[in-house]
Amino acid sequence: MTEVNCVSYGKWRSPLTSDLIVSATIGLSTPRFDGEDIYWLESRPLEGGRSVIVKYSPNGEHQDITPAPFNVRSRVHEYGGGAFLVQDSTVYFCNNSDQRVYIQKVGESPQPLTPESKLRYADFCLDKSHNRLICVCEDHSEENHEPQNKLVTINIITGEVKTLCKGADFYASPRISPNNSQLAWLSWNHPNMPWDSTELHLADINPDGSLTNITLVAGGENESICQPEFSPNGILYFSGDRSLWWNLYYRDEKGNIHSAYPLDAEFGYPHWVFGESVYGFEREDKIICTYTQDGCWFLGSIDKKTKSLTDYEIPFTNIAYLQVQGEEILFAGSSPSQPGAIVKMNLNHGQYEILKQSSNTIIDEGYISQPIPLEFPTSNGKTAYAWYYPPQNKDFVAPEGELPPLLVKSHGGPTAMTSASYNLRIQYWTSRGFAFVDVNYGGSTGYGRDYRQRLKGNWGIVDVEDCVNVAQYLVKEGKVDGDKLAISGGSAGGYTTLAALTFFDTFKAGASYYGVSDLEILATDTHKFESRYLDSLIGKYPEEKEIYQMRSPLYHIDKLSCPVIFFQGLEDKVVPPNQAEMMYNALKEKGIKTSYITFADEQHGFRKAENIKKALDTEYNFYIEIFSNH
Known part of the structure; x- marks a missing residue:
């Protein structure tokens, strides 16, 4: 029988090391059928975060299709997605370094299809009748101007790129009918985000490949459309939230819209990436x-x-x-x-x-914390949601009467959601004796449009209060130590983290991963996709400049008095490094314990094994040093 040791929470030895996590874990996404063969995308931290197309044959054989140094990733909207298409043993993919589209017959080397340019591509469909790909294109040719988004065609023989449709600020999800006679797609315009208001269009394809009879099928103000798709008989389906939930609908031959099945549930995602x-x-x-x-x-x-x-x-x-x-x-x-x-x-x-x-690493269940769903009371008499993970390590117990430290996780987006899925990075904390709570604060996806819109005009208020309230709820329930509360988040979650540390005294420490400290700078210095996002989350800029300053942690350093650590990729175009640098310098000047960890070769989110490992271990050691003094 294994001896159980009595050691304080947070200091338990764990077999779930950062080395194990980065070496044993790859990212898996975008599975695709191609006849009897199956393809998917693997993101590999040990190969510098390189994404590789893998083929699975009926005999069970796995084969890497993408040779090094190719890295399958689109940079449209910076977040990408929808970076490859496979048809009849031919792969079309977007390469990260040059954003060109390559064509590769399985068993052969990739060949460039599109010319060198400042164009980016994503979300491909194949128009067999015209020997072309149809996809989203983001044109960065004009410096000092906002990129132009459009739908384009790419001739799969010559590589010639032609504009098919333009005029809207954004495009997504071009889908062709089974008989190649119709094209459906989504579009939206500033200041809307795709989970606020989008339009679904349908057009006939002329013999010469141009579009005619363009029709607005659904969408508009206050309706979000996701994933248009044609049925085998060519009936157009889509997911829309006209019922305040993303439900499935279809358009009949007369142009009328019908519900496929009404349910208070979400058949859809916020459109952060292509290809879902x-x-x-x-x-x-x-x-x-x-x-x-x-x-x-x-x-x-x-x-x-x-x-x-x-x-x-x-x-x-x-x-x-x-x-x-x-x-x-x-x-x-x-x-x-x-x-x-x-x-x-x-x-x-x-x-x-x-x-x-x-991950093929077998982890003993004695080290795995099982998530507990939480519905907790929050501001204005409302309810919010989270997943709570208690400390779990079969080799350790804590001294009687001691309560564990708590790490509150604020997800990004902010229109994203967290789910109860296997996550060794969470287990890294719980197996060391931390309690961990993953918060689906107001504004998160998965609970209907009304819940998603709680952040309308209230970013930096609702999300922050929900993170504070879940921590206070767990303290009140006797689950965690109120003197050892930390909060961590990345991107928008990094902003929520910094705002919680600045405007409340609940937390004793925090970690911001490429987070926002000055909302004014974010409103004027970010990429096109999110350049007007703050109109709805906060207010129009510069008309409502005072609100931006009022909610920006950088303007209220006098209110922040606890240690903060910053992690930042220096190639980040979504939240530029100056956001972290300014906050770090201000805290350092004030004499507050702080640290600024940079990664020269990372963008928005860390992909390389050594960087993921360093960030995880450094954050842990930062908290242990602070909590040891309590």
Whole structure:
């Protein structure tokens, strides 16, 4: 029997080292069918964060398709996604370093398809009738001007790029009908974000490849549309939130819109990246779909004739990138006890097969903390949501009467969501004796449009109060030590972190990963996709400049009196390094314990193993030093 040691919370020895986490974990996304073959994308920290297309053959063989140094990544909207397409054993992909589109026949070397330029591409579909790709293009040719977004065609023989549709500020999700006669796509304009207001368009494709009879199908002010898709018979479907939930709809032959199945659940994601998918067709009258309720994802089938929804019994609580090909489906799935995986499933008998796991390291369950869903009271008599992970390590207990330190995690976006999925970075903390709470503060996706819009005009208030209130709730419940509370977040979550540390005295320490300290600078110095985001989150700039200053931590350093550590990629175009530098220098001048860790070769989010490892261990040691004095 293993000896159990009595050691203070936070100081437990854990087998879940940062080395193990970065060496044993890869990112898995974007599974795709190509006949009997299957492809997906792997992000590999040990290869400098390089993303590689992998082919899985019916005989079980795995084969890397993308040779080094190619890195499959689009930079459209900076966040990318939708970076490759595979059809008939030919791969089309966007390469990170030059943003050119390459064509690669499996077994051969990649060849450049598009010329060298300042164009970026994403979200491809194949128009076989005209030997071309149709995709989103972001044109950075004009310096000192906002990039131009449009839909373009790329001739798959000559590489010639032609504009197909332009005029809107943003485009997404071009989808071609099964008979190549129609094209659907999404567009939206400043100051809207795609989860606020988008438009779904449908057009006929002329014999010469141009578009005609362009029709607005759905969307407009106060309606967000996701994932247009054609059924096998060419009926146009989409996910829209006109019912205040992203539900599935379709357009009949007369142009009328019908609900496929009404439910208080989300059949959709906020459009931060391209290429995500929540539904597909087993046949014309049967839709396979994934949806989220109360923070958990479910896999189901909608029978269009009976308008009924039937769930499949599977152990996955987080499901993404759903693909359907007849009776077989693919998705990226995970659960609290199961690492992320590419999963293939037969719909007839319900059996599934794991094709690749994000980690093959077997972790003893005695070191794995199971998430507990929380609904906690927050400001103005409302309720917010979180996942709570208690400390867990089979080798240790804490002295009687001692309570654990708490790390509050504020996710990015802020219109994102956290789910109960296998995450070794969370277990890194809990196996060392920290309690951890992952907050779906007001503004998060997954709880309907009304919950998502709690941040309208209230960024820096609602999110901050929810993070503060969940910490105070756990203290009141006797779960954690009120003198050892920390908060950490990246990007928008970094702003929430800095605002919580500045405007409240709840937390004793915090970590900002590429976070925002000056909202004015963010309003004037960020990329196009988010350049007007703050109009809705805070107010118009410069008309409401006072609100920007009032909510910017940098303007209120006098209120901040606890240690803060900053992590920043120096190539970040979303939240430039000056945001962290100014805050760090101000705290240092004030004499507050602080540290500024930079990574010269990272952008918005860290991809390289050595940088992920350094950030994780440095943050942990920072808290331990501070809490040891309490």
